[in-house]
Amino acid sequence: MKLNNIELNFDNFAGEMVKLKSEKHFDYLVTIIGEDFGEEGLGCIYILENTQSHERCSTKVIAKQVGEDYVIPSVLKIWNAADLLEREVFDFLGIKFLGHPDMRRLFMRNDFAGYPLRKDFNMSPEANRFPTTDEPETDFTTEWNLDKHGNLVATRHRLFDEDDFVVNFGPNHPSMHGVLRLQAVLDGETVKHIYPHLGYIHRGMEKMMESMTYPQTLAMTDRLNYLCAMMHRHALVGVIEDGMGIELSERIQYIRTIMDELQRIDNHLLYLGTAAQDMGALTAFLYCMRDREHVLNVMEETTGGRLIQNYYRIGGLQDDIDPNFVENTKTLCKYLRPMIQEYMDVFGDNVITHNRFEGVGPMGLEDSINYALTGPAGRAAGWHNDVRKNHPYACYGQVNFKEITLDGADAMARYMVHINELYQSLDIIEQLIDNIPEGEFYIKQKPIIKVPEGQWYFSVEGGAGEFGVYLDSRGDKSPYRLKMRPMGLTLTGAFDRMLRGQKVADLVTAGATIDFVIPDLDR
């Protein structure tokens, strides 16, 4: 999607954004992209979606300079999803969002100096020594506002009360699926608050990509959510191909669709396994891992990779499919169908599982949209948010499959969405696998790939939600700004809302069923 930004300025921004939501029903905030536009200054692009017509629009606003600081009014009151998204922009670009109650850094350390995504950031190693001290922690957050004279004023908010029992879940914790740190304020067994801390595996991918050529940037995406390597790569090559206007052959589209779905099966199998493991049912975990092995074997024969797939490239695929791929995939589909029932027998239908999952982490339809709970988590609340249906890419427009939506809006519904999606993925693969057309697996590109000037956004349905890539090109051989919309960031942002008043054990349940992988949300 080429972006045609609605240009707003500081003064009319807040009003126009409210209007977009209330009058035009743009109620889903896809992402906020903070960018250093060069001479224009710092600013943000907001991508919004109307959840009824699935129409998307984007608005652009340039931050107002107040002394040394840059400010934009916060949209947190309009879209709750903006909470972590705005903190991310503040962290990377130093834009202060007026009225946001929690303007702390999100990924970088609290004592990090400078804002890395600004173009004038000093990248020299001497200026960026590896810190050898502990990160200073504060019990306070700051809210910034403008007073009537136009000066910035800070208001301090307390995060913890004196007698709060604060327990850190993570960064190193068995059920955090990586290095996420959830700071939970407990009252006995009951959760009072959850503050997520991110950045323990932040690698600055977006910054790195700005100094890489387009083919080089591809290597990054597999290292995000390593269970959705194919989908991530798909989004990145998708946005570049969009920008360059490359027409892909049918064969490429077919293979990409099949590979995406295989990857989804891989992701969902691991999800079902780890969900069981976090509930203490190790047996169900190993059943899923056993079958995931078969999926990986099928992919490995073609791509050579099991975790890091490295298969798509700009203009097609790295190589043609393996001669046995079609046969193996068909065997796999036949094998997997009855196995899904087995996961239900061994774990999903268990009475304890039902007791543990039902009513846990409730998040209704309205909240799901407001907090941008995309993917299976949102579909469990009845939100039709499947990118494959709403904005079809590759072959998804041609195949028959159901978008699974349930209305339980709790952990059980999220689990069931995953189970049912496995069947849908198998359906998609079986529809395509026999009809892969002949043709080129790679459309030859120029040795140096350049994308014409413009801004594009391309999103795919990842395993845990919408994964999108925004590309701002200035006609160069490397991107001017490349921003990824991770699947897990908004899911993590919803944790506090989801778990307040629930039990500690529910924190693990909610984390297990919401399916986040930390390298994806830290980037």
Added chain:
Amino acid sequence: MFDFSIVTSFVDNLLRQTLGLGDFWTILIECVLVGLGILVGYALLAIVLIFMERKVCAYFQCRIGPMRVGPWGIFQVFADVLKMLIKEIFAIDKADLLLYYVAPFLVIIASVGTFSFLPWNKGMSVLDFNVGIFMITAISSIGVVGIFMAGWGSNNKYSVVSAMRGAVQMISYEMSLGLCLICAVILTGTMQMSGIVDAQTGPWKWLIFQSPTAIIAFLVFLVSGNAEANRGPFDLAEAESELTAGYHTEYSGMGFGFYYLAEYLNLFVISGLASAVFLGGWAPVNIGLDAFDHVMNLIPGIFWFLGKSFLVVWILMWVRWTFPRLRIDQILKLEWKYLMPLMLLVLILTTAWVALV
């Protein structure tokens, strides 16, 4: 039937008459011998149980388990024990050192104490007196104190939450555990372990065949015993996906080893009690046919006891590797709203059964 008292009286005679030792020395030597026997049996059983758990769980999970150390991996646990013995035991900053160091001993004392009550064979039980059942429940409660002290003394937030869970759960489930045992006491008319087993010898005399209420009591005993031993699906106190390792997070080396030992031996103690009280202990299978019964009686009682106990152990392992973990409120609901009232009812029914039948 083989009566182990032949051996014990032989040793006693040997010391008193042949060697001519007085009361003091005789009893001292006998105590040392029995103590050694208990500890060796304890350690050996722990090794067997740990190996069994690893293999059983592996087969439930479509794996083959440890295979590298020794044939079929049988020396794996010995290697683990050796590793644990030579690991450093360290204290953590700001821990309450007294509580921290004493806690594992309390847990192991409770475990060895209840272990000593098991009737292994006719004439082969270490502690056996007229209020044995009461004594077992009393000694097993010491373990709760150990767990709570470990959680509190470790200066670790996970451990505190875990200690609260452990204490609340174990104290709750002791209710129905005790009620189950009292049902057995009513049916057999004695509180002495050997008496309870004696009452179950003979054709169709096992307690679960004597009264339908005993079957319910047996099942409830398994559930609450599982909870008492802190094993899945009741392993909330450890809950590795929530509280890393719970109350023993901060222990290393043999400090941790004691908890590990106690966990497996508690499993065996619960199974042993279940088989002794409800499945006839060392009483062989007798069905009323003389020839058959005679053959069965030739098998020494200790094999019957171990066989029955390991069967129960296997059932508990099956449960553990099948069910997901419960949540704290669900565990308490199960006990206080269902099991405890049910057992009170069963207690009344048992009394009526004994009075009427």
